[in-house]
Amino acid sequence: MxxxxxIAALRRHKAGVVLIALQIALTLAIVCNAxxxxxxxxxxxxxxxxLDESNLFLVSQQWVGxxxxxxxxxxxxxxxxxxxxxxxxxxxxxxxxxxxxxxLPLLNxxxxxxxxxxxxxxxxxxxxxxxxxxxxxxxxxxxxxHLVAGRAFTAADVQHQAxxxxxxxxxxxxxxxxxxxxxxxxxxxxxxxxxxxxxxPTTIVGLVERMQVPGVxxxxxxxxxxxxxxxxxxxxxxxxxxIRAKPGRLAAAMHAATPALYATNPMRVLDDDSVKxxxxxxxxxxxxxxGMAILMxxxxxxxxxVTAAGIVGLTSFWVGQRHRQIGVRRALGARKxxxxxxxxxxNLVIASVGAVIGLLLAIGLNLLLMKHFEMDRLPVIYxxxxxxxxxxxxxxAVFVPxxxxxxxxxxxxxxxx
Amino acid sequence: MFAYYLELALRSLKxxxxxxxxxxxxxxxxxxxxxxxLTVLRLLSGDxxxxxxxxxxxxxxxxxxxxxxIEGQTKPDQLMAYPDAMNLLQxxxxxxxxxxxxxxAKVMPKQVNARPFFSDAVMTTADFFAMFDAPFQYGGGxxxxxxxxxxxLVVIAGFLNDKLFAGANSVGRVIRINDHDLRIVGVLKxxxxxxxxxxxxxxxxxxxxxxxxxxxxxTARAMEMGPQDTECYAAVPDIRHLETAPCEWLGVWxxxxxxxxxxxxxxFLDGYVKQQVALGRFQRTETSLLDLMGWLRQxxxxxxxxxxxxxxxxxxxxxxxxxxxxxxxxxxLRRSAEIGVRRALGATRxxxxxxxMVEAGIVGLAGGVLGxxxxxxxxxxxxxxxxxxxxxxxxxxxxxMFTFVVALVASLVAGILPAWRACVLAPAPQLKAA
Numbered sequence: 082m083x084x085x086x087x088i089a090a091l092r093r094h095k096a097g098v099v100l101i102a103l104q105i106a107l108t109l110a111i112v113c114n115a116x117x118x119x120x121x122x123x124x125x126x127x128x129x130x131x132l133d134e135s136n137l138f139l140v141s142q143q144w145v146g147x148x149x150x151x152x153x154x155x156x157x158x159x160x161x162x163x164x165x166x167x168x169x170x171x172x173x174x175x176x177x178x179x180x181x182x183x184x185l186p187l188l189n190x191x192x193x194x195x196x197x198x199x200x201x202x203x204x205x206x207x208x209x210x211x212x213x214x215x216x217x218x219x220x221x222x223x224x225x226x227h228l229v230a231g232r233a234f235t236a237a238d239v240q241h242q243a244x245x246x247x248x249x250x251x252x253x254x255x256x257x258x259x260x261x262x263x264x265x266x267x268x269x270x271x272x273x274x275x276x277x278x279x280x281x282p283t284t285i286v287g288l289v290e291r292m293q294v295p296g297v298x299x300x301x302x303x304x305x306x307x308x309x310x311x312x313x314x315x316x317x318x319x320x321x322x323x324i325r326a327k328p329g330r331l332a333a334a335m336h337a338a339t340p341a342l343y344a345t346n347p348m349r350v351l352d353d354d355s356v357k358x359x360x361x362x363x364x365x366x367x368x369x370x371x372g373m374a375i376l377m378x379x380x381x382x383x384x385x386x387v388t389a390a391g392i393v394g395l396t397s398f399w400v401g402q403r404h405r406q407i408g409v410r411r412a413l414g415a416r417k418x419x420x421x422x423x424x425x426x427x428n429l430v431i432a433s434v435g436a437v438i439g440l441l442l443a444i445g446l447n448l449l450l451m452k453h454f455e456m457d458r459l460p461v462i463y464x465x466x467x468x469x470x471x472x473x474x475x476x477x478a479v480f481v482p483x484x485x486x487x488x489x490x491x492x493x494x495x496x497x498x
Numbered sequence: 499m500f501a502y503y504l505e506l507a508l509r510s511l512k513x514x515x516x517x518x519x520x521x522x523x524x525x526x527x528x529x530x531x532x533x534x535x536l537t538v539l540r541l542l543s544g545d546x547x548x549x550x551x552x553x554x555x556x557x558x559x560x561x562x563x564x565x566x567x568i569e570g571q572t573k574p575d576q577l578m579a580y581p582d583a584m585n586l587l588q589x590x591x592x593x594x595x596x597x598x599x600x601x602x603a604k605v606m607p608k609q610v611n612a613r614p615f616f617s618d619a620v621m622t623t624a625d626f627f628a629m630f631d632a633p634f635q636y637g638g639g640x641x642x643x644x645x646x647x648x649x650x651l652v653v654i655a656g657f658l659n660d661k662l663f664a665g666a667n668s669v670g671r672v673i674r675i676n677d678h679d680l681r682i683v684g685v686l687k688x689x690x691x692x693x694x695x696x697x698x699x700x701x702x703x704x705x706x707x708x709x710x711x712x713x714x715x716x717t718a719r720a721m722e723m724g725p726q727d728t729e730c731y732a733a734v735p736d737i738r739h740l741e742t743a744p745c746e747w748l749g750v751w752x753x754x755x756x757x758x759x760x761x762x763x764x765x766f767l768d769g770y771v772k773q774q775v776a777l778g779r780f781q782r783t784e785t786s787l788l789d790l791m792g793w794l795r796q797x798x799x800x801x802x803x804x805x806x807x808x809x810x811x812x813x814x815x816x817x818x819x820x821x822x823x824x825x826x827x828x829x830x831l832r833r834s835a836e837i838g839v840r841r842a843l844g845a846t847r848x849x850x851x852x853x854x855m856v857e858a859g860i861v862g863l864a865g866g867v868l869g870x871x872x873x874x875x876x877x878x879x880x881x882x883x884x885x886x887x888x889x890x891x892x893x894x895x896x897x898x899m900f901t902f903v904v905a906l907v908a909s910l911v912a913g914i915l916p917a918w919r920a921c922v923l924a925p926a927p928q929l930k931a932a
Contacts, residue, residue: 096827096915096919097824097827097828100820100823100824100827101824103820104817104820104821104824107813107816107817107820108817110813111810111813111814111817115810118806201733245737245738247734247735247736247737277733278732278733279733368883369803369883369885372883373803373807376807377810380531380810380814383527383814384814384817387524387527387817387818387821388817388821390520390524390821391524391820391821391824391825394517394520394824394825394828395824395825395827395828397828398828398829398831398832401832402831402832450806453805454802454805454806455802
C-alpha cells in the first residue's frame with residue numbers, strides 16, 4: 082500500500098487530522114508526566130525503612146501529674162516510672178521485646194542535629210545532618226535493625242537523662258549511610274565524632290545497614306538515611322515504647338498493652354491513637370502520596386478514554402463521509418482487509434505525527450515541572466512507553482469504525498452518484 | 499429566531515445521543531476537575547487579611563556564622579532571636595509591631611469532672627490585635643505596660659469562651675492555664691485567617707482553625723511555656739533560657755502605612771544589622787522586608803501537590819476542549835446537506851454560524867451542570883482527605899458562577915471552528931450530492 086493517496090486524502094480533512102494529532106500529543110505529554118509522578122510516589126512509598134515492620138507496634142502515652150523533670154530527683158522518679166512500664170510490657174506473654182524510643186521512622190516527630198569531625202563546630206555547618214533515636218539495649222532486636230559492623234548496646238551502656246538535657250551520649254550506633262558520609266574510606270567504627278557542635282567526644286561502636294528518619298516531607302530529602310542511635314532513655318512527662326510482638330501475635334499484644342500499662346499506673350492518658358501498629362504509621366505517613374498517585378492514575382485513564390472516544394467519533398464520521406469511495410474501491414477489487422488496513426494505516430500516520438509532537442511537549446512539560454516543582458528528569462523510557470500506548474490506543478479506537486468501513490458492500494458504488 | 503436555533507440544536511443533539519453524551523461527559527469531566535482544583539487553590543492562596551495585607555511586613559535578619567555565606571544570595575532566616583525581636587519592637591518604627599511564637603496551653607476547666615485539655619496558643623505582644631484587625635466580641639487586648647509587667651491576663655477565642663463559659667461575657671473572670679490563674683481581658687469573635695500567615699514557620703499548621711488562647715509573651719515565658727519551633731545557630735548552653743540562647747523562635751510583624759515608611763524601615767533594619775555586625779554579634783548583613791503576600795509566596799505556603807493538581811486539571815480541560823472541537827466538527831460536517839438546504843432557502847452565513855454556536859453553548863451548559871456535580875464529588879473527596887485545609891473545601895457562589903463561565907467559554911471556543919466550517923460551506927455541491 083502506498084502512502085501517497087492516503088496523505089492526499091488527509092489533506093482534504095486538515096482540521097480533523099490536526100485535532101486528532103493535537104489530542105494525541107497533549108494526552109501523551111500529560112500521561113507521560115503523570116505516570117512518571119505516580120512512579121516516583123510509588124517508589125517513595127515502597128522504600129524500606131530498614132525496620133522489620135511486621136509484628137511491630139508503638140505505644141505513646143502521657144502521665145498525669147508526673148514530676149517536672151527539673152531536678153535530679155524528679156528525673157529519677159520519671160525514669161523509674163518508665164522502667165516500670167518497660168517491665169510490665171516485657172512480661173506480657175505475646176511480646177517478644179520492647180524498647181523505649183523517642184520516635185520511629187515515618188512518625189513525623191523528630192529530634193534532628195548534626196555530626197561533625199571536630200569539636201565545637203557550628204551546628205548548621207556540621208559535616209552531616211542526622212536524626213537521633215534515643216533508646217536502650219533492646220532497640221536493635223525490637224526494631225529488627227541489621228547490625229553490619231561493631232556491636233549492639235549493652236544494658237551497661239544505657240544512661241538516662243531529662244529530655245531538655247543537652248548532654249550527648251558517649252557512644253552511638255549509626256547508619257552506614259551517615260558513617261560513609263563522615264568517613265568515606267569506610268573505617269568509621271571506633272572513630273570519634275562530635276554531636277551538635279559539642280566539645281565532648283562520642284565514639285561510634287556499631288553500624289546498622291539502614292534506618293530512615295521520622296520525617297517524610299521533602300525537607301528531609303538531604304538526610305533521609307542519616308540516623309544516629311543513642312543508648313539513652315529520655316525522661317519526660319510522656320514516653321513512647323516500640324514493641325515487637327511474637328510472630329503472628331500482633332493483635333493480641335496490641336490488645337494487652339493498654340491494660341498492662343494501666344495496671345502499672347492508672348494516672349496516665351492513653352487514647353485510641355496511643356497504640357498504633359507500624360502498618361498504620363506507614364499508611365498515615367504516605368497517605369498524601371498514595372492519594373496523589375491514585376488521582377493521577379484516574380486522570381490518566383480518563384484522558385486515554387476521552388482521547389479514544391474522540392478518535393472513534395472522528396473516524397466514524399470519515400467512514401460515513403467516504404461511504405461511496407469505499408464502495409468504488411471495493412468494486413474495483415479491493416478486499417475487505419485492504420479497506421480495514423487503509424483506515425488503520427491512516428490512523429497510524431496521524432497518531433505518529435501526534436506522538437512526535439507529544440514527545441516534544443512531554444519533554445517541555447517535564448522541564449517546566451522541574452523548574453517549578455521538585456521533580457526529576459523524565460526518563461526516555463516513559464516517553465517511549467507512552468508513544469507505544471497512544472499508538473496502540475489509536476489502533477484500538479479505530480478498529481470499530483474501520484471494520485464498519487470494510488463491511489461497506491461494493492454495490493454502494495453503483496448507487497446514485 | 500433564537501428559539502428556532504434552540505429547537506434545531508436540541509433536535510440535532512437528540513439525533514446522535516451517543517456522540518452528544520460523549521461530548522457532554524468529556525467536557526463535564528474537564529470542568530469538574532478544573533473547578534475542584536481551582537476551589538482548593540483559591541482557598542489556599544487567598545489573602546488572609548485583604549483589608550490590611552499591603553501594610554503588614556515581615557522583617558528578617560541573619561545571625562548565622564560567616565561560614566557558607568554568599569553575599570547577595572543567602573536568604574536571611576525565617577525566625578528571630580529574642581534580643582533582636584525586642585530591639586526591633588522597642589524601636590517603635592512602625593505604626594504597630596508585635597513579636598509572636600506559638601505554644602500549647604494546658605487549659606484546666608473549672609467544672610467538676612472536666613478533664614484538662616491542650617489548646618493552640620499564641621504568646622505575643624500588645625499590638626498583635628490592633629495590627630491584625632482581630633475583632634473582639636467582649637473586652638479588648640492588653641497594653642505594652644501589661645507586657646512589661648508580666649500581667650497575669652489572657653485573651654481567648656470565641657470558641658473557647660463557648661466551651662468554658664457557654665458564650666457569656668467572661669471578661670474579668672479567671673481561667674487556669676498551665677497551673678496559673680489568668681484574668682480574661684478580651685474574647686475574640688471567630689477569627690481564623692486562611693492561611694494562618696502569622697503561624698507560618700513558627701511550628702504550627704498553615705491552615706485550619708484559629709488559635710484559642712493569646713497571652714502576653716513575657717507572662718507566658720515566666721510560666722515556662724515554650725515555643726513550638728526553635729532554630730539554634732550555635733551550640734546551646736541551656737535550652738530553657740531561650741531569651742539568652744543563640745536560638746531563633748520569634749516571628750516579628752510590622753505595620754507600615756506608606757511607601758516612604760517601608761523604605762525608612764528597610765533603612766532602619768539595614769542600619770540595625772550593620773550596628774550588630776560592628777558589635778561583633780552578627781557576621782551577615784542580609785536583610786529582608788517582605789509584605790504579607792510576598793512572604794506567603796516566598797514560604798510557598800500552597801502545597802506543591804495542590805499546584806500540580808491544578809496544572810494537571812487545566813491540561814485535562816484543554817484536552818477535553820480539543821476533543822469537543824473534533825466531535826462537534828464531525829457532527830456538523832455530517833450535516834453538510836442540511837446546511838446546503840438551509841443556505842439555498844435563504845439562511846445567511848451568520849445565521850448558520852449562530853445556529854451552531856447555540857448548539858455548542860447547549861453542550862457547554864449541560865457540561866457545566868454535570869461538571870458542577872463532578873466538582874461537588876471531587877470536593878467531597880477532598881474533605882475526606884487528611885489535609886489540614888480539608889474541611890474548608892467548599893464551593894462558594896463565585897466558584898459556582900465561575901463553573902458556568904468556564905463551561906460556556908470552553909464550549910463556545912470549541913464551537914467556533916466547527917461553526918465556521920459549517921457556514922462557509924458552498925451550498926450548491928451539497929445540494930447536488932444530496
